[in-house]
Amino acid sequence: MKKWMKISLAIVAVAIISSLAVYKFYINKPHKDIEHATPDFTLNSMKLYKEYTANKKHSDSLYNGKVIELSGKVDKIEVTDSMVIAVFVFSKGDFGDEGIRCTMLPKFNEDAKKIMPGTTVNVKGACSGFNDSDVILEKCSLIKD
Amino acid sequence: MKKLFFLAMLIMLASANLFAQKYITKNGKVSFYSDGEIEKIQATNDQVSAAIDTSTGDFVVKILVKSFEFEKALMQEHFNDDYMESDKYPNSTFKGKITNLSDVNFSKDGTYNANIQGSLTIHGVTKSVTEKGTLQIKDGKIIGTSKFDVTLSDYNVKIPSVVSKNIAKTVQINVAFSMGAVKS
Numbered sequence: 001m002k003k004w005m006k007i008s009l010a011i012v013a014v015a016i017i018s019s020l021a022v023y024k025f026y027i028n029k030p031h032k033d034i035e036h037a038t039p040d041f042t043l044n045s046m047k048l049y050k051e052y053t054a055n056k057k058h059s060d061s062l063y064n065g066k067v068i069e070l071s072g073k074v075d076k077i078e079v080t081d082s083m084v085i086a087v088f089v090f091s092k093g094d095f096g097d098e099g100i101r102c103t104m105l106p107k108f109n110e111d112a113k114k115i116m117p118g119t120t121v122n123v124k125g126a127c128s129g130f131n132d133s134d135v136i137l138e139k140c141s142l143i144k145d
Numbered sequence: 146m147k148k149l150f151f152l153a154m155l156i157m158l159a160s161a162n163l164f165a166q167k168y169i170t171k172n173g174k175v176s177f178y179s180d181g182e183i184e185k186i187q188a189t190n191d192q193v194s195a196a197i198d199t200s201t202g203d204f205v206v207k208i209l210v211k212s213f214e215f216e217k218a219l220m221q222e223h224f225n226d227d228y229m230e231s232d233k234y235p236n237s238t239f240k241g242k243i244t245n246l247s248d249v250n251f252s253k254d255g256t257y258n259a260n261i262q263g264s265l266t267i268h269g270v271t272k273s274v275t276e277k278g279t280l281q282i283k284d285g286k287i288i289g290t291s292k293f294d295v296t297l298s299d300y301n302v303k304i305p306s307v308v309s310k311n312i313a314k315t316v317q318i319n320v321a322f323s324m325g326a327v328k329s
Contacts, residue, residue, distance in 0.1 A: 027219055028219070060235050061232075094196060095194055128211035129209045129210075132236075133194055136192050
């Protein structure tokens with residue numbers, strides 16, 4: 001094989017491999033694995049809610065988009081058509097009970113349904129902010145001690 | 146006479162309570178669809194709070210931008226970081242009223258057309274909007290749905306020219322709220 005052919009073949013191979021890599025690791029990269037992520041913050045549920053209601057802007061700058069592990073007493077478990085939500089209630093307002101709402105990852109739905117109100121749990125999830133009624137945590141998992 | 150007065154008061158209070166009722170959801174669904182020249186993009190948010198006051202027609206919707214879920218993580222990242230700047234503008238809201246309240250009989254099952262007027266805040270920009278929707282009254286619940294268009298430039302959402310063919314200039318928004326009564 002001529003030298004120029006070898007070189008162009010190598011260039012083509014590198015181009016194919018790198019574009020596949022770009023596709024897999026950049027364009028098609030997976031969503032963040034919240035369940036196995038190390039929490040950016042570990043705190044008490046009441047503390048998170050109080051901080052958000054006292055200063056939303058500052059709390060957003062700290063917590064919004066971050067992985068948070070919460071501990072606290074669950075007040076109720078809500079079950080919708082497709083979701084199970086662990087709710088920490090701290091207040092009552094225009095939107096009924098207000099507090100922190102943790103939407104479970106589907107694989108934790110059955111375990112979450114068994115939580116009795118008043119039980120202290122550790123929940124890890126991604127915080128998507130405060131809508132002036134509730135702090136929302138998503139993709140939550142139950143942490144067993 | 147006194148008894149009668151009390152009875153009348155009681156009935157009035159009871160009926161006022163019956164009509165002055167609030168219906169809410171905290172897991173309403175809002176999705177949008179962008180039909181770009183190159184690709185179609187869809188995202189859904191099922192963590193939307195909405196409340197309707199059937200006596201005044203007041204209607205409030207609260208959305209957290211980061212709760213929109215995309216099929217591709219990269220799209221979600223661009224949506225949050227580049228277009229919606231969700232760190233800077235984490236909330237989107239709608240505050241308004243149903244303007245044809247007299248056409249809706251909240252105590253009778255059925256599907257009613259609703260005209261909605263109010264202010265929509267996206268990306269820190271508030272615009273007044275008038276949209277149409279339907280209210281379905283069924284088994285003590287109110288299911289509100291609407292479909293409308295949002296032009297991104299109205300809300301100062303900038304799409305870089307490199308990807309201008311990937312993202313539609315006007316996106317279609319679909320909302321579905323199944324609201325239950327709150328006892329006050």
